[in-house]
Amino acid sequence: MRTGLQRFLLALTGLLLLVLGGAVLAVGLGVRPPSWWLHTGPHDVLLTRAERTRWRDAGWWWPAVIAALALLVLLALWWLTAALRRRRPAxxxxxxxxxxxxxxxxxxxxxxxxxxxxxxxxxxxxxxxxxxxxxxxxxxxxxxxxxxxxxxxxxxxxxxxxxxxxxxxxxxxxxxxxxxxxxxxxxxxxxx
Known part of the structure; x- marks a missing residue:
């Protein structure tokens, strides 16, 4: 993987995680979020009980979740090996x-x-x-x-x-x- 692309993806991922984490922390500390935001206040939950149990009975749900997580792990491992691979012979x-x-x-x-x-x-x-x-x-x-x-x-x-x-x-x-x-x-x- 090219160094520029790798740095861009890493910066984009870091920025996204920083913004999401900061927003969740701000709402948890009592800052009033905008009307379009997912959470309405510090006592709001990320997913309601109905949202958490909606797909539980569907036969495709758990294989799809496991496949998506496995794909995410494989992409992360590929990225790690690409970053650690030596470009020059020692x-x-x-x-x-x-x-x-x-x-x-x-x-x-x-x-x-x-x-x-x-x-x-x-x-x-x-x-x-x-x-x-x-x-x-x-x-x-x-x-x-x-x-x-x-x-x-x-x-x-x-x-x-x-x-x-x-x-x-x-x-x-x-x-x-x-x-x-x-x-x-x-x-x-x-x-x-």
């Missing part, structure tokens, strides 16, 4: 050739890629992140170019140099990359 296994192997921290590889990319000529700033699984990582790079830089040269240096070094150092068969190039904003020069 470690990448490296074959050292002696059978024992080693683990390369994902953040160490990210910082090495970022430093090497930022040191290239024509690059003003770089941000490199890993994505994918730990056995098949992918690189997502955002490179900000200086105004005089040639994008094809920077991209060629990144793929042939930086990306190749990282792939060979980690012992990976492939290291796919998604690169976004942007330029640094600069003020126009005045001619007098």
């Amino acid at each position: 470690e990448i296994p490296v074959d050292t050739g002696d059978g024992a192997g080693a683990r390369l921290r994902g953040r160490a590889l990210e910082s090495a890629l970022t430093a090497e990319t930022a040191a290239q000529p024509g690059v003003a700033d770089a941000r490199v992140r890993l994505a994918g699984r730990r056995t098949a990582p992918k690189v997502r790079a955002r490179i900000r170019l200086e105004p005089s830089a040639a994008p094809e040269e920077v991209l060629a240096a990144f793929t042939a140099g930086t990306l190749t070094h990282a792939r060979e150092s980690a012992g990976l068969a492939s290291l796919p990359a998604e690169v976004r190039l942007t330029e640094v904003g600069h003020a126009a020069r005045r001619v007098t």
Whole structure:
């Protein structure tokens, strides 16, 4: 689930629960509610006896309630697992050739890629992140170019140099990359 959508749904749910809880608390403390509100005063009940027992004898009522609650629990569990799932690999296994192997921290590889990319000529700033699984990582790079830089040269240096070094150092068969190039904003020069 995308982070923006997740934050929006969480904020909407929190706001709805806050408004409903605050309204029920206000009515319970004696604040006079509007005429359209569900409760008329602090001694009013949420559901009357007739409303609570209306569907009790219907054969479809309890299976429908249980199915709706089960669906709600499954959606909440899906949301929780989507929120807790790691988007970046924490470690990448490296074959050292002696059978024992080693683990390369994902953040160490990210910082090495970022430093090497930022040191290239024509690059003003770089941000490199890993994505994918730990056995098949992918690189997502955002490179900000200086105004005089040639994008094809920077991209060629990144793929042939930086990306190749990282792939060979980690012992990976492939290291796919998604690169976004942007330029640094600069003020126009005045001619007098």
